[in-house]
Amino acid sequence: MPKFPYNPFDSSVGFGRKFIQWINNVLKDIGSDLKENKARVDNLIRNAPQPSEVVDLRVDADGVEHATAGDRITKDYDTLTSQYVYLTDTVDIQVKDINQKILESKRSFAFGYEFEHIAHRGFSGVAPESTIAAFIEAINAGFNSLETDVQISADGVPVCIHDDTVDRTTNGSGLVKAKTLSQLQSLDASKLKPYYSGAKIPTFEEYLEVCKGHCKYIYPEIKSYRSQNDISLIVDLIVKHGWETKCIIQSFRYDDLRIVRNLNPSITLGYLLGDLSTFNNALDKIKTDGNGIILSEYTFMLNNPSLVEVARKEGIDIAVWTVDSAEIIQRLKKIGITRVMSNYKNVGW
Known part of the structure; x- marks a missing residue:
């Protein structure tokens, strides 16, 4: 049997397709040899006397004696042909199964990443969202990465808070960007989460310091600012703390991401979206830029699973938000999602 000339672990080869082509060629060669041998023996038998020793040639492997050696060879040939058909059908089924497993593996571990669980605003299901307590609880619970929202205070300090106002999450009221850092942290x-009484709105720099040595990636989202010039304040801190190659900076405002790119070539841009037209727009921008990922609302991906393969073919990864169901996480895994944001840790990850 000739040696299979390809490495089955080399995904660039197309293992399943190459393997079935190779085995078919080998079997065709065997079939061709059988035909030639049969014709040659038939010719010898037809043109030569049949002494008693030819009887041995008429007996097959099962001990059945045939009228002529030619009949016995015909029977052997038909048996081998049936085995050939069975083997090719079996190999085809097995190769399809191999290809399916390879596809599932590629979907699950695209770009060499293991599944990544991202703490949405820290461990916000347990601690006050986007606070140091939430970030530390997320790290202790085993989240891989931390997400937070970043806004700029009235005196130009990046802080971690989701809403444009402080009303929902604090005992104060008013716009974040209208308050100084001192006012915000008071x-x-x-x-x-009242049992965390005394929790403060942290600065973005405090968030970066907590993440150091504990996070695979950081996921800051650009929210409210005084002007787009403030984006440089966020980027400068990312660079200062050495996170530029482990940072996915997110925004729904793609002009903000363009400014980030003009400021720094290494930071990965995260395009937030939840519909098809925005997906296509983001895909085009990432293809042009070469360093970005899609961050989608999770139901959009579940309803449009083919888009995962569309993105992957371009070398573009997808993260989804915000999932707190073990059943939904399993469904997302099956379509190839490798990055999921959650408010809770015990959701089957």
Whole structure:
């Protein structure tokens, strides 16, 4: 049997397709040899006397004696032909199964990443969202990465808070960008989780310091600012703390991401979206830029699973938000999603 000339672990080869082509060629060669041998023996038998020793040639492997050696060879040939058909059908089924497993493996571990669980605003299901307590709880719970929202205070300091106002999450009221850092940090950010009384709105730099040595990636989202010039304040801190190659900076405002790229070539841009037209727009921008991922609302991906393969063919990864169901996470895994944001850790990850 000739040696299979390809490495089955080399995904660039197309293992399943190459393997079935190779085995078919080998079997065709065997079939061709059988035909030639049969014709040659038939010719000898037809043109030569049949002494008693030819009887041995008429007996097959099962001990059945045939009228002529030619009949016995015909029977052997037909048996081998049936085995050939069975073998090719079996190999075809097995190769399809191999290809399916390879596809599932590629979907699950695209780009060499293991599944990544991202703490949405920290461990916000347990601690006050986007506070140091939430970030530390997320790390202790085993989240791989931390997401947070970033806004700029009235005196130009990046801080971690989701809403444009402080009303929902603190005991204060008013716009974040209208308050100084001192005013923001005088507020109690435990409004939604009162047993963390005294929690403060942290600075973005404090978030970066907590993440150091504990996070695979950081996922800051650009929210409210005084002007687009403030984006440089966020980028400067990312670079200062050495996160530029482990940072996915997110935004729904793609002009903000363009500014990030003009400021730094290494930071990965995260395009937030939830519909098809925005997906196509983001895909085009990432293909042009060469360093970005899609961050989608999860139901959009579940309803449009083919888009995962569309993105992957371009070398573009997808993360989804915000999933707190073990059943949904399993469904996302099956379509190839490798990055998921959650408010809780015990959701079957």
